[in-house]
Amino acid sequence: MSRAATLGERIRGEIETRILSGEWPPGHRIPFESELSALYGCSRMTVNKVLAGLAEAGLIERRRRAGSFVAQPALQSAVLRIPDIPAEIQGRGEAYAFELIDRRTRESGAHEPPAAGLMPGLALLDLTCRHLADGRPFAYEERLISLAAVPAAAQADFTAVPPGTWLLQHVPWTQAEHRITAVNAAPRLARALGLPAGGACLSVERRTWRGPETLTYVRQTFRGDAYSLGARFSP
């Protein structure tokens, strides 16, 4: 089945076990690199790579001259997968469909969403669209794309490929910021999602950069009764 563990993996496993079992509580000093290399009969480099990995994972903290210490339990955090909507729907075994409701080119003004962080006077592509799963409304999407940062978007055919998927395939990004909120559906949104007015929706806002430049800002709104975000995490 699984190949034999390497020496580094074995050392890492034994240290992790002592930490996670509580045998080495937060603040406990773990053996120095020199002690561990003597203990396992290996070079210090092998131990160094193990401890560097544990530090990167947040399980230990390392201080020159002082040693390595079991870290205080991390604030819980979760790696959340922000899905590509077509892939998400097809992964459920449902038929994906996409509607481009509106597409216009305009300049950014004073009333852009503050979270978009767009200066006035930028050339924008302003898109409104809807994602459907098995013919039922799944998500409503409002998106702004900076044409200065992504000029090729002006020629893209967003009736054929949803803009999120197109961007993922064509434009590298360096940073993204997300904001997840719950909102009561306003009448227009409720109609678009096939919900009673006031129905709870999950709103995911995302702003994506390349370097200092905002590439795109999007707000995707999902029916609260049909969608949830899931995440699994280890410390």
Place this chain on the structure above:
Amino acid sequence: MSRAATLGERIRGEIETRILSGEWPPGHRIPFESELSALYGCSRMTVNKVLAGLAEAGLIERRRRAGSFVAQPALQSAVLRIPDIPAEIQGRGEAYAFELIDRRTRESGAHEPPAAGLMPGLALLDLTCRHLADGRPFAYEERLISLAAVPAAAQADFTAVPPGTWLLQHVPWTQAEHRITAVNAAPRLARALGLPAGGACLSVERRTWRGPETLTYVRQTFRGDAYSLGARFSP
């Protein structure tokens, strides 16, 4: 200011720049370790650590005998900080208060939340409580703690320390699963949060394990108009 970059950091930066600028697109084969070590005049070990780091970060994929390749753009994902509620509120400069509404010891039955993954017949501590910011309702919390896994919880004083904070300080965990949804507040919940019935709320469910054993299951419900989850992420 910042100290000079090490050679490894410089190599990593130059490769990242080529990938993120699109000069090396997805699927592009990057130079072999031997080529890079010749190019930078360093040992192969130095290059190996750089490429291993890039692979761990998901920017490249490595295949024996074939080489290292720029990875397809990652599905967007986000590192979400699941906050310790008292720390979150105090971080906003607001006064934190906590109310323990109900505390009982009971056995798990057939009607536990399916996401809790609790077998029937387990000894449970069942807690209901409310978090307040500057005297206003902030979050409603329903929590189950397995007394088999965390016997010390039976003696803890949860009128003084909220259970989430107590657990974070006392119990190491190995894995957590989260589920984030939007819900319309049912009448009882709306009263507890000071919302009109049907108001949108953000619900965060979390199940936490140590090894194979469930430690705790919690559902925290936040006023949608007063709370959002934020996340910042690089690929």
Place this chain on the structure above:
DNA sequence: TAGTGGTCTAGACCACTAA
């Protein structure tokens, strides 16, 4: 100022796998 961690070298052997 003494001792830790951070980084690097110049090798080595091997598992894996694409050709």
Place this chain on the structure above:
DNA sequence: TAGTGGTCTAGACCACTAA
């Protein structure tokens, strides 16, 4: 089967910092 990446060795020098 040839060549890559994966891992390891036995050193070295240095920056940083706790004592």
